[in-house]
Amino acid sequence: xxxxxxxxxxxxxxxxxxxxxxxxxxxxxxxxxxxxxxxxxxxxxxxxxxxxxxxxxxxxxxxxxxxxxxxxxxxxxxxxxxxxxxxxxxxxxxxxxxxxxxxxxxxxxxxxxxxxxxxxxxxxxxxxxxxxxxxxxxxxxxxxxxxxxxxxxxxxxxxxxxxxxxxxxxxxxxxxxxxxxxxxxxxxxxxxxxxxxxxxxxxxxxxxxxxxxxxxxxxxxxxxxxxxxxxxxxxxxxxxxxxxxxxxxxxxxxxxxxxxxxxxxxxxxxxxxxxxxxxxxxxxxxxxxxxxxxxxxxxxxxxxxxxxxxxxxxxxxxxxxxxxxxxxxxxxxxxxxxxxxxxxxxxxxxxxxxxxxxxxxxxxxxxxxxxxxxxxxxxxxxxxxxxxxxxxxxxxxxxxxxxxxxxxxxxxxxxxxxxxxxxxxxxxxxxxxxxxxxxxxxxxxxxxxxxxxxxxxxxxxxxxxxxxxx
Ligand code: C2O
Ligand code: CU
Numbered sequence: 001x002x003x004x005x006x007x008x009x010x011x012x013x014x015x016x017x018x019x020x021x022x023x024x025x026x027x028x029x030x031x032x033x034x035x036x037x038x039x040x041x042x043x044x045x046x047x048x049x050x051x052x053x054x055x056x057x058x059x060x061x062x063x064x065x066x067x068x069x070x071x072x073x074x075x076x077x078x079x080x081x082x083x084x085x086x087x088x089x090x091x092x093x094x095x096x097x098x099x100x101x102x103x104x105x106x107x108x109x110x111x112x113x114x115x116x117x118x119x120x121x122x123x124x125x126x127x128x129x130x131x132x133x134x135x136x137x138x139x140x141x142x143x144x145x146x147x148x149x150x151x152x153x154x155x156x157x158x159x160x161x162x163x164x165x166x167x168x169x170x171x172x173x174x175x176x177x178x179x180x181x182x183x184x185x186x187x188x189x190x191x192x193x194x195x196x197x198x199x200x201x202x203x204x205x206x207x208x209x210x211x212x213x214x215x216x217x218x219x220x221x222x223x224x225x226x227x228x229x230x231x232x233x234x235x236x237x238x239x240x241x242x243x244x245x246x247x248x249x250x251x252x253x254x255x256x257x258x259x260x261x262x263x264x265x266x267x268x269x270x271x272x273x274x275x276x277x278x279x280x281x282x283x284x285x286x287x288x289x290x291x292x293x294x295x296x297x298x299x300x301x302x303x304x305x306x307x308x309x310x311x312x313x314x315x316x317x318x319x320x321x322x323x324x325x326x327x328x329x330x331x332x333x334x335x336x337x338x339x340x341x342x343x344x345x346x347x348x349x350x351x352x353x354x355x356x357x358x359x360x361x362x363x364x365x366x367x368x369x370x371x372x373x374x375x376x377x378x379x380x381x382x383x384x385x386x387x388x389x390x391x392x393x394x395x396x397x398x399x400x401x402x403x404x405x406x407x408x409x410x411x412x413x414x415x416x417x418x419x420x421x422x423x424x425x426x427x428x429x430x431x432x433x434x435x436x437x438x439x440x441x442x443x444x445x446x447x448x449x450x451x452x453x454x455x456x457x458x459x460x461x462x463x464x465x466x467x468x469x470x
Contacts, residue, residue, distance in 0.1 A: 030075030064203030099447030127154030128246020171196025193227030260403030334363030
């Protein structure tokens with residue numbers, strides 16, 4: 001997925017594609033997309049038969065997953081048409097959207113039933129690398145590929161890099177004949193999750209990604225898997241992370257950075273000056289590194305004399321740490337909470353069983369998410385005041401890692417009790433076993449904002465709740 005900077009792909013509502021080369025400083029136009037959520041038979045690499053994928057079809061479908069672009073502060077519209085056999089919605093992960101655009105059925109909008117459409121429209125307030133996905137039956141939908149990338153361009157960083165590439169990591173629980181294995185297993189859900197056997201980047205196995213020799217390279221790496229937590233490395237490049245979950249950070253060395261499900265890392269380096277040099281993007285989590293993609297120098301050389309491998313500073317609401325109120329969230333194994341179970345029964349929660357928690361393995365503050373239904377919401381994990389600052393301590397009392405995501409907010413990760421964690425902005429933070437991670441944020445727009453683990457099997461077996469901002 002090569003994307004030259006300053007080249008914006010603009011798509012009209014009719015699906016016609018226009019490519020515009022915007023000169024530096026040019027005004028970007030609002031963009032609009034038509035997205036049809038539908039089943040597509042497609043043969044994944046190494047399989048002998050097609051898989052029943054669920055994809056967002058934007059009329060181009062050039063890449064797996066699709067990549068949409070918007071510009072910071074400019075209008076962005078995506079009309080979702082549901083051609084699946086079950087209800088759906090789109091959650092714009094990490095984008096600080098208005099509450100009614102957050103895409104959580106029953107909480108921020110009614111579910112989009114089969115055959116129906118829903119128009120998402122907002123002006124993304126922050127630049128960065130984001131993605132989108134549904135929020136019900138997520139384990140199956142994501143497992144079948146229903147996700148897309150959303151890049152929000154920053155007019156301030158045009159020209160900082162010579163080339164950028166999107167690298168979306170995803171594993172598939174697919175068998176040789178193309179059939180899928182169960183997306184949720186008890187054994188997986190109760191532990192680190194059920195892993196896929198086919199590991200891909202942009203739908204391919206270790207694809208070759210070319211960059212001009214000597215170029216200033218930006219890789220937008222996204223973990224769109226529901227389970228796997230790769231530990232990244234680009235041996236041979238002095239690669240630095242320049243943005244976490246899309247938000248600019250003080251650059252730090254990439255080597256060993258763990259990218260939990262839903263997390264993103266924008267990575268920068270200067271390509272070697274010789275053509276034909278290969279730099280593998282590796283997962284070094286296990287002793288035998290796994291190559292996820294191969295970056296290879298090719299084409300005409302570029303000479304980047306002044307290389308600033310750093311993005312303009314993130315402009316996000318700064319929490320007032322002195323005045324901040326403290327919150328605590330404890331992640332534990334879960335047992336059904338009798339009070340909540342009784343509540344769910346009484347409320348007749350989730351007539352639509354795809355949003356129901358079926359089994360319970362996990363909890364937040366000893367509470368287990370019972371599911372949700374029309375007009376029926378369990379009480380929030382915390383009640384916050386819009387505009388007030390909060391410091392939340394996330395404690396992981398389980399033997400597994402949990403990438404915890406808060407909707408509608410970008411928080412500051414302040415530090416960890418167990419390791420050197422560079423302070424950075426995030427919407428999803430990995431909390432390791434026994435670790436306490438402190439995050440701070442300013443409570444945003446009024447509404448109920450989901451807070452959950454992004455190992456989807458954990459999310460769907462209890463490790464979910466929401467914060468109410470009033
Ligand atoms: Cu990407 Cu509620 O999640
Ligand atoms: Cu988890």
